[in-house]
Amino acid sequence: MVSESPGADPEQPERQINVGRRVFLGFTVLGALGVAFGNSAQNFLGSAFGSGLGGLLPGGDRFRIYSITGSYPKISRKKYRLVVSGLVDRPTTLTMDDLEAMPKTTFTKNFQCVTGWRVPDVPWEGVKLADILKHVGVQPGAVAVSFDSYDHADTESLTLDQAQLPDVIVAYSMLGAPVTTEHGGPVRLYVAPMFGYKSLKWLSGIRVVDRVEPGFWEQNGYPTNGWLDGTTGATNPDPGLT
C-alpha cells in the first residue's frame, strides 16, 4: 500500500521505460502509413483546400525538374522552330506564330511522374498533335510518330493512334504562362494519358515514321506505352496496352 508510485523512494533507482524503442517504432509506423496512404492524404488535402496548399506542404504538388543532359537548352520564342517531317504530304517548319495561329486547345490535367510524384490540376495550352498531323497530311504507311528534343538527347515516340488522342498536345503554355525553359519551353509535348517521361521537353522535331522507334526512356527500360492507371482522369483508350 505504500510504494505504489514509482520514484517515490529517492533511494530506489527510477523505473526505466523503453521510450527509445517506442519512438523508433512510432516513426517507422508513421513512415509506413505515409507510404500506404500519403497519396490519398495528398489528394484529400488538395481537394479540400485547393492545390494552393499543396505548394506550401513539403513534398506535395511540386515539379521535380529532370533533364538528361544536365543543362537546359535555351531557345528564344523568336528563334524557335518545330520541324515536321517524315511520311507527310507537306513537310513543314513551324514558328511560334504558326503554332499560336493554329486552333488552341486548353485543359487542366495532372502531371504524373512514373517515380511517383504528381502535380495536380496543371493548366495546359497548345495545339493538338492531331491538328498538326492533319495540317501536314499523314501518308499511308505511317505507323508511329517520333519526337526529337533540342537537348539532342531525349527522344520519344507514340503510335499514330496514341498521337491523335485529344489530350496529346504540343504545349506552349502551362501553369498559366508560357512554358519556361526548365519545364521544356518554349514548346514541349504533353501526353496526358501517359506518365511524364512521355511528355518530351524542348520539342524540336516531329517525324512521322513507319515503325515505333523506342525513345530515350524506353531504351532505358521504361514501358513504350506509358499509360497511367487512371490517376489523371484521362481516359485510357486501349487498356490492353497497359
Place this chain on the structure above:
Amino acid sequence: MTITHAPVKALRLLRFDRVQRGAHWANATLFFILIFTAIPLYFGSFFGVVLPRHLIEQIHLWTGLSLALPVIISLVGPWGTTMRQDVRRFNYWTRAEIRWLRTFGKSKLEADKYNPGQKLNAIFIGVSILVMLVTGSMLQWFRYFPVSYRSGATFVHDIFAWAIFIAVVGHIVMALTHREALRSIFKGWVSESWAGRHAGRWLKEVRLGEVKLDRTPKG
C-alpha cells in the same frame, strides 16, 4: 610510490570512444553528401550548376545505400561495446527524463550520459536512416510498387528530408554553442566538471566504476 593518475580536478572522462567518433563522422559525412545532393534534385532550378543531374542522382543513390553502414559496423563486433551501451541508454528513459523533454528542459534532471533531447535526436536519426533507405529504394526500384505507393514513398521521403534537415541544423547549432561537448566528438573526452553539470547520473556511474574511464587520453 608514484602517483599513477592525474589530480581529480583534471580528470577526463571518455564520452565517445574511437569507434563512436569514427561512426559519427562517417555518418555525418554521408548525411552531408545526401543533403547537398538532395538540394539540386529537389529544387530543380539549382541543378546543372555544378554537376549533371544524372551524376548527382548516382552520388545520392550510392551514398544513400551506404547510409546504414557506419551505424551497423560500429554496433556489431567486439569493438562496439560502448556503442551498444549507449544505444541502450537511448532506449531507456526515466520518468524524470520524459518530464524534462515535455517541459523543454525546464524540469530538474540529473542527466544520463545524454540528455533526453540528445537521446531523441539519436533515435530520430536512427529511424530516419531506416525510413529514408526504404522509401528511397522504393523510388529507385519503383517498378515493383504500385503508383500510389510510389507517391506515398515520395511524400514520406520528402517530409523526412525536411525533418532531418531541421534536426541536423539544430544539432549543429547546439554543438557550436556547447564547446566542451563539441570537443568530445573530436577528442573523445569531457572534463569531470562538465560531466557534473551536464551528465550527473553518468558521472555517478563512472565513479562507481560501472563505466570505463579514460585515464590516459591522447591530446
